[in-house]
Amino acid sequence: MRFIIYGVGAIGGTFAASLASAGHDAVGIARGDMLAAIRANGGLTFRATTGSQLVNFPVVGAPDELEFRPDDVIFLTMKGQHTAPALDELRAAGVTTQAVVCAQNGVNNERLALRLFPNVYAMTVMLPADYVTPGEVICYGTPKRGLTDLGRYPHGLDDNVAAIATAFDSAGFAAFPLEQVMRSKYGKLRDNLGNVVEAALGHGSRSGPLLEAIQAEAEAVYAAAGIDWVAVGNADPRRKGLMEMGAVAGVTRTGGSSIQSLKRGAGTIETDYLNGEIVLLGRLHGVPTPLNAGLVTVGHELVAKGASPGSMTEAELRVRLGL
Ligand SMILES: NC(=O)C1=CN([C@@H]2O[C@H](COP(=O)(O)OP(=O)(O)OC[C@H]3O[C@@H](n4cnc5c(N)ncnc54)[C@H](OP(=O)(O)O)[C@@H]3O)[C@@H](O)[C@H]2O)C=CC1
Numbered sequence: 331m332r333f334i335i336y337g338v339g340a341i342g343g344t345f346a347a348s349l350a351s352a353g354h355d356a357v358g359i360a361r362g363d364m365l366a367a368i369r370a371n372g373g374l375t376f377r378a379t380t381g382s383q384l385v386n387f388p389v390v391g392a393p394d395e396l397e398f399r400p401d402d403v404i405f406l407t408m409k410g411q412h413t414a415p416a417l418d419e420l421r422a423a424g425v426t427t428q429a430v431v432c433a434q435n436g437v438n439n440e441r442l443a444l445r446l447f448p449n450v451y452a453m454t455v456m457l458p459a460d461y462v463t464p465g466e467v468i469c470y471g472t473p474k475r476g477l478t479d480l481g482r483y484p485h486g487l488d489d490n491v492a493a494i495a496t497a498f499d500s501a502g503f504a505a506f507p508l509e510q511v512m513r514s515k516y517g518k519l520r521d522n523l524g525n526v527v528e529a530a531l532g533h534g535s536r537s538g539p540l541l542e543a544i545q546a547e548a549e550a551v552y553a554a555a556g557i558d559w560v561a562v563g564n565a566d567p568r569r570k571g572l573m574e575m576g577a578v579a580g581v582t583r584t585g586g587s588s589i590q591s592l593k594r595g596a597g598t599i600e601t602d603y604l605n606g607e608i609v610l611l612g613r614l615h616g617v618p619t620p621l622n623a624g625l626v627t628v629g630h631e632l633v634a635k636g637a638s639p640g641s642m643t644e645a646e647l648r649v650r651l652g653l
């Protein structure tokens with residue numbers, strides 16, 4: 331089994347460095363400043379609670395630079411707004427029946443992938459990682475680097491799930507095979523509705539009554555749509571003692587993945603596939619979602635203005651959301 335990590339950023343970089351360090355065959359597909367820095371430095375600088383190291387694994391700039399094999403497992407680790415073109419590139423490069431694992435937040439990636447490929451897997455990723463400096467990824471999870479729930483999409487278990495879980499266990503993660511993995515992914519999506527709030531207000535602002543109101547909209551649309559979900563946030567008892575926030579020498583956590591997009595000036599944000607999913611479900615099922623709709627607009631404005639993380643006050647955001 332060879333692991334292709336498509337999108338070497340915070341999550342993809344942690345996966346690739348950890349799998350390669352554990353002796354697995356791991357190949358990255360990177361782009362832009364990250365690709366240039368990995369090439370210039372002779373590897374990816376991977377910083378974790380256990381120390382920092384330059385990890386060398388093969389990295390290419392696009393799928394068509396690879397000769398795909400039947401035993402490849404392809405992890406999608408780009409943000410949701412970048413999934414559709416990435417899938418097109420995989421198909422153009424000759425991918426057919428290989429396993430495609432959506433190791434991303436949101437619930438749209440799996441559906442996009444299943445349209446093109448028959449063997450799609452959903453992975454819920456609970457793993458606090460930063461990518462703000464090209465060539466460097468920081469993972470704060472300890473003692474396990476991250477927790478993952480994994481299963482076939484839309485449901486089911488098979489030999490690939492078992493093999494991926496075994497490989498992940500050996501690489502410092504905890505992997506939980508789940509027959510109904512999308513329940514976990516909908517639970518994670520509910521947590522990620524705070525990503526854009528944190529981007530607007532700054533790190534540490536993703537809790538409290540505002541977030542609860544935002545999540546209540548999600549719970550209402552899930553109920554109307556008949557979507558089953560399970561909580562996988564910080565209160566998930568599996569985290570205690572297995573994967574908690576640790577200290578990494580010389581750095582502090584930047585914040586969630588959307589705040590990192592603003593900090594890097596990435597020019598896009600994942601909000602359409604996080605809060606925007608709740609808005610879509612609300613429209614489909616006749617449930618108003620004014621807060622999440624307002625946050626989608628705010629997210630786009632922050633990107634368009636090139637705003638820094640934490641550029642708004644909570645009072646300003648509340649006014650924007652009509653509160
Ligand atoms: N960071 C975290 O702590 C967590 C993130 N997640 C989720 O994991 C997913 C990935 O997030 P994260 O790792 O933070 O994202 P990052 O932006 O750090 O990494 C994604 C990387 O993929 C690159 N990329 C995108 N499209 C392509 C492409 N076609 N070819 C090559 N490279 C590509 C991006 O490049 P570019 O920058 O140029 O777009 C970027 O370098 C998201 O769904 C996120 O919500 C889940 C749990 C925690």
Ligand SMILES: CC(C)(CO)C(=O)C(=O)O
Nearest residue numbers: 435457458459586587588
């Ligand atoms: C929950 C959180 C914030 C953990 O890093 C996350 O999933 C993200 O960064 O997108």
